[in-house]
Amino acid sequence: MQLNRRNLLKIATVSGAVMALGGRFAQAQEAQALRIGLSTYPAHLRPWVNVGYSGHLVSSLINRNLINCDENGQLVGELAESWENDTPTTWRFTLRAASFHDGSPVTAQDVEWTLQQIQADGSGTYMYDALRPITGVEIIDDRSFRLTTDGPLATVPALMTYPFLSILKAGSTDAEDQGIGAGPYRIAYAEKGVAIELEPNEHYFKPGLPALSGVTVTPYVDESARVAALTAGDVDLIDYVPWSAMQAIDGDSALALHKVDAGAFMYLSFNGTGVFADPRVRQAVAFGLRRDEFVQSIFFGFGAEMKGLPRVSGTPYHHDDQANFWGYDPERAKALLKEAGHEGGLQVNLLSTSQYTMHRDTAVLVQAQLAEIGITVNLTMPDWATRVNLGNQGAGDFAVQGIGLDNLDPDAVATLVDPSQAPTYLRSRNFKVEGLSDLLAKGRAEMDQAQRVETYRQVDQTVLEATSFCGICYRATGFATNAKVQDLKMLPNQVSPFSSVLFDQLKLA
Known part of the structure; x- marks a missing residue:
């Protein structure tokens, strides 16, 4: 279900209950639903605009890039199955068989449209400057395209991993700000400043994933309250672990600290x-x-x-x-x-x-x-x-x-x-x-x-x-979880704050 005016009206009927639960919006849901305590509610859900790590965490749960990094820092295909530098000024990409949240296939035309939106004058997108050397998209067929650059460009594969370079369904931002993505989850309900409810994308291209029945994202702006919510069992995972709490969390057998020292x-x-x-x-x-x-x-x-x-x-x-x-x-x-x-x-x-x-x-x-x-x-x-x-x-x-x-x-x-x-x-x-x-x-x-x-x-x-x-x-970049959360991996070094691109693998014991 996509976020729109009708769904917001549904949310309004339960917002009082959400407030009363004090951020425990998902406790009544199935045990396999993950509860995330987020450092702040994203300023907005518009694509391709850098609104900080909290915004990226949500974006990475509902969207996918062509390429990402793995936990070893190696480039791995996401929506792109393969890529090669076939001439000094062209890179050929082949898409894997993947679908958007509405079940429609991810095509080369969607990639072309996404890049056009980012490169449009006055777009205000984070990737506007970085993508300027890309001068054209040649559609070969529905699952193949060729990027043309204004000169040899060694950085093309790395550019496709940028945190806010999500591929969206062509034209989908006309109906709703966040558009239609191809990530492991889709937005079911959202109320600004209160909570975001995510449900699994049954069309997700990775077999067996996501393993969770859903995700609830609740903002805990106060750092102490965020840690307390994890300790009390109100949430299963928190971002932006305060450095003052890292030692205590690391020493608590009921919790796990996941950190990269030379992170952000x-x-x-x-x-x-x-x-x-x-x-x-x-x-x-x-x-x-x-x-x-x-x-x-x-x-x-x-x-x-x-x-x-x-x-x-x-x-x-x-x-x-x-x-x-x-x-x-x-x-x-x-x-x-x-x-x-x-x-x-x-x-x-x-x-x-x-x-x-x-x-x-x-x-x-x-x-x-x-x-x-x-x-x-x-x-x-x-x-x-x-x-x-x-x-x-x-x-x-x-x-x-x-x-x-x-x-x-x-x-x-x-x-x-x-x-x-x-x-x-x-x-x-x-x-x-x-x-x-x-x-x-x-x-x-x-x-x-x-x-x-x-x-x-x-x-x-x-x-x-x-x-x-x-x-x-x-x-140090840190996420913290309770003992139920399994398979949390982190990206290395300075890209570690964007580790939520790996959260499609998360499971609950």
Whole structure:
């Protein structure tokens, strides 16, 4: 059943009961229904727009990509059965036999329509910039198509794994915002801020899945309440496990902590309409932070300092000198401010949110540490939805950010470090870094790995010196469950926050 006005009227008749149950909306349902305590209700269910990890978790339960990652970080086919680079500027895809929630087959025409919606001018989609090198879709037959690019593009398979690149039924967003997807579940009922009820998609293409009779998603905005709901047995799984609770959950035999230590990360983005147009001021901020304090005081030691760009240690794209570029150097920071004409200090506005303690406490600690080098920071910390809207509107001189990478290709950092891309709350804006876009384009076009390694080394050095991105620290990514939940797997490293793409495998004992 799809979410529409008629179903919303049905919901209205039970909303009082839902409120009275205090988030235990599914207790009366079958034992095999999974109850998820979510960190926040998604701002909306419109496809292809990044509304944060909570929105992705719901999206990953109702939608599917062409390609995804597995728990080892390897690319695996989802709606795509196979793909190959058949010429320097074309990639051929073959779809598996899969169906949408309404039983209609997933076709090459649906893929073409989806990409057209994302690439449309003014779409506001997360993938708008990343998909610009794709210049056409050639339909071969219902289950085969060829993507044409404006030049050699090594990143095409990785692009198809982007968290918000769901393939939807052509034209389905005309009737309802979220459209019709091909994921393991479909929306049965939803009431904004209260709960989302999901029922199995009997047309799901993976044999024997989903194994659950349904899923209920209930928001628990307060972190302590979310943990308490899991401990009390009101929910079976929670996202965004607070770092303060990880040790206790890990030591509770009735619960299980699933975490990746080098998962997502905290960083700062800059707005170039004010003082941060000057790279020396951005650099001063980067050299004025004691990153170890963020790891210990905010994340209880479940993390690591981030003195460079997010590169997986042990891969060819990780270089020790660049990984330690932004060491704490307050004298250098003060000298940069003096050189930029701010010897007497300056005032700036930092945008964050009060809803997530990691964002709130990061902002407070940034404020305290930068005061030591002569930067007075005023804080703006609304709820998360307002913070996202303000960020998209360009509010604030700089902003606290927290995210993982979209995929493990070295080009994944492009969405965070290149301020010349379309404005979004997730990256810096209103200034350009000379030569950066060209270097990123060169890396995307390079098929030879040794050459790619060298190109992305140049990319990283350019970003570090311009400080279009300011890393703070890695934070462990954690989900927690009760003992009934089985087969929970996590994606590796910086893509671990998007592990819900594997939740179609979940079972209950």
